[in-house]
Amino acid sequence: MLNEEFIDLLKRLIRAPSVVGAEHSFFRVLQRELEERGANVTWYEGVLVAQGSDPFSTMFSAHIDRHGLVCTGPNEFQYAAFVSANRTDLLNNSVSEQLMTKVTERFNQEGVYAYEPWSGVYRGKGMIRNGYICEFRNNLIFEVEGLEGVVAGTPVAFEDTLSKNGERLEGQLDNVLTAASLVHLFSLGFKGTAFFTAQEEAGKSWRYLLEWFRRFGGTTNRLFVVDTSPFPDIESANQQLLVLREKDANASFNADSTALLQQFCEEIGFSYLYKNRYVEAENEKLLAAGQAPSSLGSTELGRIIAASNGLVDGTTLQIPTTGYHTMHESASVASINAFLTMLQAIANLR
Numbered sequence: 001m002l003n004e005e006f007i008d009l010l011k012r013l014i015r016a017p018s019v020v021g022a023e024h025s026f027f028r029v030l031q032r033e034l035e036e037r038g039a040n041v042t043w044y045e046g047v048l049v050a051q052g053s054d055p056f057s058t059m060f061s062a063h064i065d066r067h068g069l070v071c072t073g074p075n076e077f078q079y080a081a082f083v084s085a086n087r088t089d090l091l092n093n094s095v096s097e098q099l100m101t102k103v104t105e106r107f108n109q110e111g112v113y114a115y116e117p118w119s120g121v122y123r124g125k126g127m128i129r130n131g132y133i134c135e136f137r138n139n140l141i142f143e144v145e146g147l148e149g150v151v152a153g154t155p156v157a158f159e160d161t162l163s164k165n166g167e168r169l170e171g172q173l174d175n176v177l178t179a180a181s182l183v184h185l186f187s188l189g190f191k192g193t194a195f196f197t198a199q200e201e202a203g204k205s206w207r208y209l210l211e212w213f214r215r216f217g218g219t220t221n222r223l224f225v226v227d228t229s230p231f232p233d234i235e236s237a238n239q240q241l242l243v244l245r246e247k248d249a250n251a252s253f254n255a256d257s258t259a260l261l262q263q264f265c266e267e268i269g270f271s272y273l274y275k276n277r278y279v280e281a282e283n284e285k286l287l288a289a290g291q292a293p294s295s296l297g298s299t300e301l302g303r304i305i306a307a308s309n310g311l312v313d314g315t316t317l318q319i320p321t322t323g324y325h326t327m328h329e330s331a332s333v334a335s336i337n338a339f340l341t342m343l344q345a346i347a348n349l350r
Contacts, residue, residue, distance in 0.1 A: 001020050001185070001333075002190055002333055002336060003340070003343055004178065004185060004245075004338060005184070006028070006181070006340070007162075008182050009033065009034050009183060009184055009239075010024075010176070010177065010180040011161075011213055011300045012029075012033075012171075013026075013029065013030075013176050013179065013180050013183075014161065014162045014172065014173075014176050015160065015161060016029045017068070017113075017115050017120060017121065017155065017157035018065055018066050018157075018176070018178055018292070019065070019066065019067070019068030019069070019080045019117075019155040019156065019157050020065040020067065020068065020072065020080040020081045020084045020198075020199055020201045020202050021065075021070065021080055021083065021084030021117075021155070021199060021202065022065070022068075022070070022080070022117035022155035023064055023065050023116075023117075023198040023199070023270050024117055024118045025115065025116070025117060025118060025152055026120075027043065027064070027196070027198075028120070028121075029185065029195060029196075030048055030050075030064065030179070030196055031043075031048065032179070034050045034183055034194075035064050037183065037186035037187050038052070038186060039051060039052060039070050039186045039194075039248070040052075041304050041333075043249055043335050044208065044212060045208060046197060046198045046199060046204065046205065046207070046208025046209075046210070046211075047195055047196065047198065047205075047208040047212055048064075048195075048196040048199045049193065049194075049195055049196075049198070049212065050182075050186065050193070050194045050195075051192070051193045051194075052186065052190050052192055052193070053191045054192060055192060055193045056192070056193070056218055056347075057191055057192045057194035057347075058084075058085065058190075058191075058193070058224070058346060058347045058348070059192055059222065059223050059314075060182050060192070060194045060195070060196075060198060060223075060224050060225075060226055060343070060346075061193070061194070061195040061196075061197060061200075061201030061209060061223055061224070061225045061226070061300065062138050062175055062181075062182050062186075062194070062195070062197070062225070062226050062227065062348075063175050063196075063197045063198070063201070063205050063227070063300060064112075064175065064176070064179050064180045064196045064197065064198065065197075065198055065199055065200055065202075066157075066160075066175070066176060067079070067080065067081060067158070067172070067174075067201060067284075067325055068080050068112070068155060068156055068158055069112065069142055069144070069155070069156040070083050070084075070154070070155050070156065071114070071115070071147070071151060071154045071156065072149045072152070072183055072225075073152055073153050074142070074152075075147075075148050076119040077141070077143075077145070077147075077156060078139055078140060078141055078142070078215045078336040079139065079140035079142070079200050080156075080171055080202075081201040082139055082157060082202075084199055084201075084202035084204070089162065090236040091124040091283065095311050102214055102284065105315060106326050107128050107131045107142065107158075107326075108128055108129065108131060109127065109128065109129075110127070110128045110149070110158050110159070110225070110327055111125065111126075111159035112125065112126050112127070112128060112157065112158055112159060113125040113126070113146060113156065113157055113159060114126075114147055114150045114154050114155070114156045114157075115154075115155060115156075115157060115330055118156075118327075119328055120281060121316050122220075122304055123150065123154060124146065124149070124150065125147075125159070126144045126145055126146030126147035126156070126349075127143065127145050127146055128142050128144055129142065129143045129145050130173045131143070133141075139169075139345070144156070149233070150348075155313070158172060158327055160172045160307060160327060161187045165209065165330065167195050167332055167333050167334065168183060168234070168330040168332050169249045169330060169331055169333065169336065170323075170326050170328050170329065170330045171272050171327065171328075171329065172325075172329060173228055173319075173321055173327070173329045173330070173331055174199070174227070174228075174321070174324070174325065175227050175228060175330060175346050177228060177237045177319060177331060177336070177340070178227055178319065178339070179196055181226065181336075181339060181343060182194040182196070182226065182343070183214055183236035183345055184206065184340070185347065185349075188336055188344060188349050189349060190347055191347075191348065192347060193211055195208055195212070196213060198344065199299065200300050203298070204301070206301075206303035206309075207302050207303040207311045208333070209327075210303055210308055210311070210312065212303050213308065213311055213312050214311065218310060219241045219296065221311060221312045221313065221314075222223060222254065222313060223301065223304075223313070223314030224256055224257070224315060224317060224346055225299065225301040225310055225314065225315075225316045225317075226316070226317050226318065226343070227300075227316065227318050227319075227320050228318060228320075228321045228329070229243040229275055229318035229319065229320050229321065230321055230324035230325075230330065231321065232320070232322070233324055234322050234330070237320040237321060237322050237331075237332070237335075238320075238332060239271070239273065239333055240271055240272050240273040240340065241271050241272065241320075241321060241332075241338040241339075242265060242271070242272045242317065242318070242319070242320070242335065242336045242338055242339060243262055243271045243272065243273055243274075243317075243318035243320050244258060244262060244265075244272055244273070244274050244275070244315070244317065244318075244320040245258070245274060245275050245299075245315070245316050245318070246258055246274055246276050246277075247276050247296065247302070247303060248276070248297050248298060248299045248301070248302035249296040249297060249298045249302065250299070250302030250303050250305070250306045250307040251301075251303075251306040253301060253302075253305065253314065253315040253316065254307075254312075254313040254314050254315050256311070257314055257315035258315040260315075261317055261342070261346075263300075264345045265342070266344055268338075268341060268342075268345065269297050269336045270341075270342070272319075272341065273320075275297070275318070276296055279294055279295075279297070280296075280316070281331070282294065291320030299316065301314060301315070301316050316344075317334050317343075319331050319339050320332075320334060320335055
C-alpha cells in the first residue's frame with residue numbers, strides 16, 4: 001500500500017496546471033507544500049530550490065512541466081513543448097518526439113482548460129476534436145472546441161486527475177509523480193536539496209539548473225535526477241521495479257553514483273533494468289529487421305553533464321511507466337513504493 005499522505009499530495013499536484021513554459025502557478029503550489037514540510041524555498045528563473053538543514057548532503061532534481069497546448073492565434077492551438085522551445089520542426093532526435101508523432105490521435109476527445117500562467121486562474125474549458133502534424137509548419141496542431149475566445153499566449157492544460165486501475169496509478173504522471181515524491185521526502189526529514197525545474201520537455205531545464213550550480217555549487221555536485229521512463233506495454237514495464245541508466249544520447253553518467261543505486265537495489269531486493277542497455281538491445285533487433293533505431297533519449301542530466309565541464313555529475317533513478325505522454329500514463333504501485341524507498345536510502349533516511 002502507498003502512503004496515504006503521499007497519495008493525497010499527488011492528487012493535489014496533478015490537478016494543478018503546469019504546462020511547459022507556463023509553470024509559475026505550479027511553482028506557487030509547490031512552494032506552499034514544501035514550506036508546510038519545513039523546507040526553505042527559493043525561486044530562481046526556471047527552477048524552484050527547496051533545502052533542508054544540510055543542503056549539500058544529497059541533491060535531487062525533478063522537472064515539473066507537463067504537456068499541454070498554447071494558444072498561438074485565433075482558435076489556433078499548438079503543442080506547448082515545441083512552442084516553448086522555439087521549435088519550428090520535429091527533428092525526431094529524441095524519444096519524446098519520435099513517440100509524439102505517433103500518438104497525436106490519443107489526445108482526441110480529451111478535455112482541456114485555459115488558465116492564467118502566473119496565478120493559475122481558470123479561463124474556460126474545451127475539448128480537443130482533432131490533432132495532426134501540419135505539413136507546412138511541421139508541428140503539432142490541435143483543433144479545440146469551446147475555447148474560441150482565448151487569446152494568443154494562453155496556456156491550455158489537460159483536465160488531469162489521478163486514478164487507480166488495479167495495482168497501477170494512472171494520470172499524466174510525467175513528471176508530477178517524482179516531483180511529488182521529492183516533496184514527500186521532506187515530510188520524512190530530508191535535509192538535502194531538491195530542485196524542481198521548468199521546461200524540461202522543451203529541452204531548457206538543464207540551463208536553469210546549471211546556472212544555480214555556477215552561482216552556488218561546490219566542487220562535488222553529485223546530482224540524482226528522478227523521472228519516469230516509458231515502456232511500450234505493461235508487460236515490459238513490469239519486468240522491473242526501477243530503471244537505471246549509465247548514459248543517454250548526450251553524456252555518460254557518474255559510474256560510482258550509478259553503481260551505488262545498483263547496490264541499493266540488490267541489497268533491498270528491487271529488480272532493475274539499465275534503460276540504455278535495453279534500448280541498445282532493441283535497436284539491434286530493429287536494425288536486423290531493416291528498421292530505424294530508437295534514440296537513447298535526451299535527458300536533463302545528460303545535457304547538464306555535457307555542458308558543465310565537470311561542474312555537475314550524477315546519475316538517474318526512474319519509474320517504469322506505460323502510456324507515455326498521455327492522460328493515461330500508468331505506473332505500478334510496487335514500482336512507486338520501491339522508488340520512495342530508494343529515495344530514502346540515497347538520502348540516508350532508512
